Amino acid sequence: MPEGDTVLRTAERLHAALAGRALTYADLRVPRFATADLTGRTVTGVTARGKHLLTRLDDGLTLHSHLRMDGAWRVYDPGEHWRGGPTHQIRAVLANTEHTAVGYRLPVLELLRTRDEDRAVGHLGPDLLGPDWDPRTALRNLLATPRRPLGEALLDQRNLAGIGNVYMCELCFLARSTPWLAVGDLPPTVLTRLVATAKRLLEANRDRPTRTTTALAPGAAPARTRSPDRLFVYGRARRPCLRCGTPIRATGQDIRPAYWCPRCQSGPTP
Template identity: 55%
Template sequence: MPEGDTVWLACRRLNAALAGRKIARAELRIPSLATVDLSGSLVLEVVPRGKHQLFRFEDGRTLHSHLRMDGSWRIFRSGQSWRGGPTHQVRAILITEDHAAIGYRLPVLELLPTAEEDRVVGHLGPDLLGPDWDQAEAVRRITADPRRTIGEALLDQRNLAGLGTFYRAEICFLQGVHPRTPAGDVAELDRLVDRAQWLIMANRDRPEQSSTGDLRSGGRSYVYGRAGQPCRRCRTMIRTEEFGPPGQDRRSYWCPNCQPAP
């Protein structure tokens, strides 16, 4: 699933293409929105909220989308052929005089009053890339359940919005914390949360995610995606497992030496 920085960059590009322009043609290809017509609507802005995308219109409506695992928005110039996937995978078409924003395989797409956006994003914790970022509030939410593992707590969007499995693995490594450590036992949790915000902020302007400073393929992570390979610090073999609540288990990576088990 795209993490907060990927969604932030996608929204910035969508905003540059659509904001301040009227929709000349629109199609929302899901049954519940099939009769909705956004033609003539002025786009005010396209903004991220964690991993969610909010297309706000001047008439007081918001189009909410979430990419989850397979969704994507592609932007094309007027007259340019669409190359984001087969036509039957298109779920949304927003066309202005200059650009076409095409949503492919969008699993979440809904229209609601802008004043009621809290219905879809109000449950989220402080946004790591948002103007509401509040480190102290994020720490408070994480430690509200001190027995929960830090690995699970970091992925819970109700604690802090935007973090995913790449950043979880890398932040825990950089802090020397095993992902199964109870949240209440993590030393310097405020520093861990600060590092999460700093790292995702550092990556938000580029498509590549890197925690090492190396943007080359194979060199972007310390532990993520490197199971069975030697740790870049101590040469111990990186390990991996899936854990979490049933149906919400996610793959985790760690170095047994640099991140001793609790």
């Protein structure tokens, strides 16, 4: 599930493969832009903004993509077998003489003027991994709707950009609050610490191939625990809590299941 750290690594990988090189082949497999010819244009850079990817070209165009739940970009060397999925899942191909970038299952793919990028990302709050990060603004955004459930507020990219369902569940656990507790019911010091923890976790995981929170939260797990688990609650339904041993609970297996410990986390539950 792509979150801010995953998207940033994707942007860095695409930038290394494409930036400064002219496209020798380009194919956008979405009806609106299927006839667009980007061949010969040079990629000036690829950057992440929250969960959005912006691939900028030298003629003032930007290719905007979003991975959402299961989208992915893969980079291949010449002659390398494409392994990202079946052909019908490919939405974009960008190639130069050294690399080919293939976008799979991209729910959002559009061309826009670089000067108009705010149409795609201007609504986002401060980016946890971006140069615009401002914890005070993030706190103000979260507190603007104090009766909103904490988990919902954390997932709203207009408040702060980069948190997905994995980090939402883990942050609520570390704050000892269920995802359904109102933001305004959290003590101010806890909310301030939660925002700082979100920044620290994403920064620490930005270069890790496998995401972890258990190894990065001092004091969150007891010394008696030498668990190989990488996450405290996400994906651990019915398994014992690493802090207290109580079975982790989960909502129904919908597109965004929530996980929590009924003993360690206080607040409303479904």
